[in-house]
Amino acid sequence: MRRTNRPTGLASRIGTAAVWTVVAADLLLVLWILLTSLRSGPDILRHGFGLPTSPQTSNYTTALDEGGFARAALNSVLTAGLSSVVAVSLAAPCAYALARRRSRTASALTTAFAMGLGVPGQVLVVPLFVGLSRVGLTDSDLGLGLVYVGLAMPFTVFLLTGFFRGIPGVLEEAAVLDGAGPLRTFVLVVLPVARGGLVTAFLLQFVTAWNETLFALVLTNSQGTVTLPVALSSFVAAQQFNGLDFGTMFAGVCIILAPMIALFSWMGSRIIQGMTVGIGK
Amino acid sequence: MATTIEDPLRTGAARGRSERAARAGVGPLERQRRRVFWPFAAPALLVYAVLFVAPVGYALWTSLHRWDGMGGMDWRGLQNYTLLFRDPRFRTSLFNTLELMVVGGTITFVLSFALTLVLREMRARLFARSVLFFPSLVNGMVFGIAAGFLFSPTGPVNRALELFGVTTPPKWLATDNLLPMVLGTLVWTATGYYTSIIMAAVDQIPDHLYEAAELDGAGPFQRFRHVTLPCAWDVIAVCAVLWTVSSVKIFELILLYGGSTNAYPPVSSWNTAVYVYTEAFPQGTVPRLGTATAAAIVSLAMVTLITVVLRRLLRREPIEY
Numbered sequence: 001m002r003r004t005n006r007p008t009g010l011a012s013r014i015g016t017a018a019v020w021t022v023v024a025a026d027l028l029l030v031l032w033i034l035l036t037s038l039r040s041g042p043d044i045l046r047h048g049f050g051l052p053t054s055p056q057t058s059n060y061t062t063a064l065d066e067g068g069f070a071r072a073a074l075n076s077v078l079t080a081g082l083s084s085v086v087a088v089s090l091a092a093p094c095a096y097a098l099a100r101r102r103s104r105t106a107s108a109l110t111t112a113f114a115m116g117l118g119v120p121g122q123v124l125v126v127p128l129f130v131g132l133s134r135v136g137l138t139d140s141d142l143g144l145g146l147v148y149v150g151l152a153m154p155f156t157v158f159l160l161t162g163f164f165r166g167i168p169g170v171l172e173e174a175a176v177l178d179g180a181g182p183l184r185t186f187v188l189v190v191l192p193v194a195r196g197g198l199v200t201a202f203l204l205q206f207v208t209a210w211n212e213t214l215f216a217l218v219l220t221n222s223q224g225t226v227t228l229p230v231a232l233s234s235f236v237a238a239q240q241f242n243g244l245d246f247g248t249m250f251a252g253v254c255i256i257l258a259p260m261i262a263l264f265s266w267m268g269s270r271i272i273q274g275m276t277v278g279i280g281k
Numbered sequence: 282m283a284t285t286i287e288d289p290l291r292t293g294a295a296r297g298r299s300e301r302a303a304r305a306g307v308g309p310l311e312r313q314r315r316r317v318f319w320p321f322a323a324p325a326l327l328v329y330a331v332l333f334v335a336p337v338g339y340a341l342w343t344s345l346h347r348w349d350g351m352g353g354m355d356w357r358g359l360q361n362y363t364l365l366f367r368d369p370r371f372r373t374s375l376f377n378t379l380e381l382m383v384v385g386g387t388i389t390f391v392l393s394f395a396l397t398l399v400l401r402e403m404r405a406r407l408f409a410r411s412v413l414f415f416p417s418l419v420n421g422m423v424f425g426i427a428a429g430f431l432f433s434p435t436g437p438v439n440r441a442l443e444l445f446g447v448t449t450p451p452k453w454l455a456t457d458n459l460l461p462m463v464l465g466t467l468v469w470t471a472t473g474y475y476t477s478i479i480m481a482a483v484d485q486i487p488d489h490l491y492e493a494a495e496l497d498g499a500g501p502f503q504r505f506r507h508v509t510l511p512c513a514w515d516v517i518a519v520c521a522v523l524w525t526v527s528s529v530k531i532f533e534l535i536l537l538y539g540g541s542t543n544a545y546p547p548v549s550s551w552n553t554a555v556y557v558y559t560e561a562f563p564q565g566t567v568p569r570l571g572t573a574t575a576a577a578i579v580s581l582a583m584v585t586l587i588t589v590v591l592r593r594l595l596r597r598e599p600i601e602y
Contacts, residue, residue, distance in 0.1 A: 012501065015399035023412045026473075030415075033427065049437055094325030097318045109322065116333055118522075118584050120530045122557040123577040126343060126570055127336035129561075130350065150332025153325060169310070176310045182317040211420040213533035214554065218562055229420055233537055236426060237544065246430060253423050260418045268411050271418070272477050 033257065037250035044246045059251035063235075067248060068223055069255050072231035075141055075220075079227055080209035083145040087152035088160075088202045095160030096190060100169070110161060116154030121214050124151070129218050144219045144227070148209045155208075156201050159274065163197035164190075200274035203267060207260065228256045337581075344575035349567045361575040370548050371576060374556040377460055378580065381467060381552060382528040382587075388468045389524065393475040397483055398505050400476065410480060413473030421534030424466045429454065429539040432462070454539040459550035463538050467531065475520050482516035483509055518595035525587050529580050530554065553580040 036044055037059055038052040064070040098110050128147055129138065137143030171193065175185040191198070213229040220226045226234070232252050239245065264271060344361055346354040365371050396413070400406045416424075431438050432453035439450045452458060486508065494504045510517075532554040535546055544564050546555065553576055560573035 016403055019399050019409055023409050026412050090325045090328055093321035097321035100314050101318050118526050118588055120580055122554045123340050123581045124336045126561050126574050127339035150328055153329040173310050176313055182313045207418055232422055236537055256420055264415055264418055272414055
């Protein structure tokens, strides 16, 4: 028995070592990006890896002012934040109705939303651009936000439908027997119980919108409207003319990365749970 | 179980008899749910219809025309599609998309299974899982930029290799090597994500199944083959579909990979998403919205077809435990 165990023990030890190597590589990459963003350009080119000899925040001030990252960060926060709030508040009642009603229409609509999960963004990008330009909403964060709300519908409805199905109907029965109307029941009884799911849906949508690049590139281009991914990509594109300024570039990377790190260390388990359990359903 | 099957039958029969009996049969809660169904569902449905479903239809319509976005549309029928398949850039893009999907998917899933196998019995597994998961929250451009620096000819990777005596390192970011590099980055970021999903499913499997398997003399691989795989099958099937869809959506990772010096990355690393973007929003030339949407519709058709086939292939009787 012991003899047969030994080779598998070795295999799992190698496996464990491999996992920790990858974990260490992930952590080191993030750490390296953070440290590099605090070093000056020439210093970085001399030694790719190294501690900031005299930590300087000048990269950040350059990125925020000249790179336009300050305004872009604000736009990103507003667009991603508001569109996610709107998406969740539209999707929640719909998902609740779909989860509780067991009619043929309800299941057909549930399928219709789920089918949207399979549509890649490049299918929608041309029609949405044309449509928004007809109503004068290109190069506008309002237009971009609207697009994000639309794009969010399939996944958010899908996620929340699964979530509402998991909430027992007993509470609602009690509320209805006590004479509460449907809206009251939903707002005062169901939503508080579903708070966890709503927060998860919001977080996932926020992360998606924060990192979304294709629609942002197409729908925003002037200083006042661009979001962080667009600011970053145009900064990288400008490098070929201005010479490589890796310090500022990594400061820009950090600005886009930092909220994700913060969010993940704060609510990481919830994000993982939402992206994993929600999908498994 | 029995009540849920019986219930709709009973209400259906009651509805046939008389309206009042039906009302009595469904109860106040069910009646209320029926009444609020449309008011609750309508706003989201409207948004979904206007901002999602209608654009898909409009893309299909545009793909049958020649259009620069400004003037009138000229009917072209299916000509855009034949033009598309004659365009070597599109063929490369389509081939690359499939390569990312199939090769990337195979490697990602093999690695995810291997990690699941290891992580199940590891200490600090939740911490490891969190770190492995994190890259999926990062914008793909970040990896492109980091790689552009790390793998540049005089960059840190080559300098490190020099220490090991490698004087002629591969030209990491040469045009021909971009796609394999993208593939590698993709696998690295996706593996953590899919490992987390599969692990969450594995966590639901009761321990006694593993204990029983162990008592029967099953090694870790046999336990994986006969306990983990069948019990987590449903989730694995969902993951396969999810991968198919998300691999077609890859865009920003390719767009900026290696900090490419031109407006667009070289054609040899394009996928269909990049092709659509460059056709519809070119720099300096007239947009070709007809071929752009045709390319988008082809990718949609591809995703749909592969998803349907995958679902057929991976369908199994659910296992109760």
